[in-house]
Amino acid sequence: MIRRSHTAVVERDVLWTGPFASEPYEAAWASEAVFFVRTLEPGTLGPGAAARVQLSPDGMLWTDEGTTIPLRAEPGVTFGRVSHFGGWLRLAGELRPSDALKVIVYLVLKE
Amino acid sequence: MTPRGAPSSTTVWLDPALSRFTPLSRILFFDDFDRGLNGWTALVGNYERSLGSMLPEYRDLRPPMLSNISMWDTGTVGGLDGTYALKLATRPKAGSMAVALKRLTWRYAGPLRLEVIFTYKPEAVALELLETQVRAFGFAFDLQVGDRASGPVERVMPHLRYVNALEGRRMEKWQFKRAVEPMRDIGDSGRTRSHFHLAPTGWEDVPDGAQRLCYNEIATKHNWYYVRIGFDLGSMSFTEFRCNDRVFDASGIAPMRFPAVPNAWCMINPLMWVEADAATRAFLYVDSVILSAEVDS
Numbered sequence: 001m002i003r004r005s006h007t008a009v010v011e012r013d014v015l016w017t018g019p020f021a022s023e024p025y026e027a028a029w030a031s032e033a034v035f036f037v038r039t040l041e042p043g044t045l046g047p048g049a050a051a052r053v054q055l056s057p058d059g060m061l062w063t064d065e066g067t068t069i070p071l072r073a074e075p076g077v078t079f080g081r082v083s084h085f086g087g088w089l090r091l092a093g094e095l096r097p098s099d100a101l102k103v104i105v106y107l108v109l110k111e
Numbered sequence: 112m113t114p115r116g117a118p119s120s121t122t123v124w125l126d127p128a129l130s131r132f133t134p135l136s137r138i139l140f141f142d143d144f145d146r147g148l149n150g151w152t153a154l155v156g157n158y159e160r161s162l163g164s165m166l167p168e169y170r171d172l173r174p175p176m177l178s179n180i181s182m183w184d185t186g187t188v189g190g191l192d193g194t195y196a197l198k199l200a201t202r203p204k205a206g207s208m209a210v211a212l213k214r215l216t217w218r219y220a221g222p223l224r225l226e227v228i229f230t231y232k233p234e235a236v237a238l239e240l241l242e243t244q245v246r247a248f249g250f251a252f253d254l255q256v257g258d259r260a261s262g263p264v265e266r267v268m269p270h271l272r273y274v275n276a277l278e279g280r281r282m283e284k285w286q287f288k289r290a291v292e293p294m295r296d297i298g299d300s301g302r303t304r305s306h307f308h309l310a311p312t313g314w315e316d317v318p319d320g321a322q323r324l325c326y327n328e329i330a331t332k333h334n335w336y337y338v339r340i341g342f343d344l345g346s347m348s349f350t351e352f353r354c355n356d357r358v359f360d361a362s363g364i365a366p367m368r369f370p371a372v373p374n375a376w377c378m379i380n381p382l383m384w385v386e387a388d389a390a391t392r393a394f395l396y397v398d399s400v401i402l403s404a405e406v407d408s
Contacts, residue, residue: 004147006147006148008174009174010174012171023200026176026179027176028178028181029195057183058235059234060183060234087179087181
């Protein structure tokens with residue numbers, strides 16, 4: 001049996017500024033995942049700006065998984081890989097109030 | 112004698128999953144979400160050159176996912192059978208919507224029947240009933256005649272929704288929509304247009320369409336429902352509408368109709384959606400869905 005896979009666009013054309021979190025996405029069927037963060041247009045970021053992968057038992061309470069994904073101010077893409085993540089995944093982080101980044105977030109899941 | 116509503120073929124009974132349904136003679140698809148999303152995907156608005164050119168209502172329609180329906184207090188609910196259901200989840204914001212659709216084309220302008228086993232709930236964010244947090248969920252088709260149609264050259268959109276609550280008040284009734292939202296130009300090429308057919312305006316009550324469903328007693332208890340929608344591609348009219356034990360008068364409901372668009376001949380796109388009524392995520396879960404048709408050969 002070929003392995004099932006799915007790419008979800010969990011955020012599209014969204015402007016991140018200050019604290020941000022992607023909408024929860026259920027992934028209990030998958031055993032591996034890659035979050036891609038695509039910067040759509042030039043933005044502003046402080047040094048070390050990143051998104052943290054988070055896990056949740058119920059889609060409501062979140063805790064850091066440990067993986068961080070660097071963000072880039074210029075158009076392009078960065079990613080982070082995770083596995084053994086249970087039922088829910090999201091990205092969270094905090095930009096400086098003066099910073100802003102317009103992104104698409106892809107969650108690529110595979111059995 | 113065949114009991115009323117029994118499957119049309121004894122073959123169907125050989126498959127317990129199919130035996131829940133009453134399909135017409137040809138099954139166009141039978142999607143059990145234990146097998147994946149089966150081609151149900153997110154709805155995006157039309158755009159030109161920039162995503163920002165999209166109509167605002169289309170910019171943040173949330174995508175489908177596969178859920179095992181796990182609750183904070185009791186753990187996994189699972190599907191009606193198997194483990195997974197298709198899930199639509201809004202943002203925690205009144206008016207936020209999540210939409211899933213599947214795109215195919217038709218080969219015979221005859222009867223269609225859509226049957227869905229579904230349930231709906233708000234996110235269990237508080238130890239309260241939360242029964243008015245979900246505004247509405249619905250089922251629709253986006254259809255167009257063939258390019259050699261002998262009758263009106265139309266795009267037709269049958270829409271039905273269950274309005275559970277509106278601004279915190281229980282509504283608990285089915286509505287249909289025949290009012291056509293204004294078509295707006297997108298970009299500057301003159302080739303792209305868009306209209307937001309799921310807009311909150313123009314909905315009319317299904318005759319005798321009030322129906323109280325089985326919300327159950329707390330937000331983490333789920334009961335599955337059955338809905339059936341019949342639509343004839345020949346006459347482009349509803350032929351039947353049923354939810355659980357209630358059979359509604361299909362002659363009292365009508366679709367949106369408007370001139371055909373240049374690139375959608377023989378289109379048949381079934382849609383499902385859910386809308387939040389409060390700052391709580393609204394969820395629609397679908398265990399399985401079947402689209403069947405009468406065909407010429």
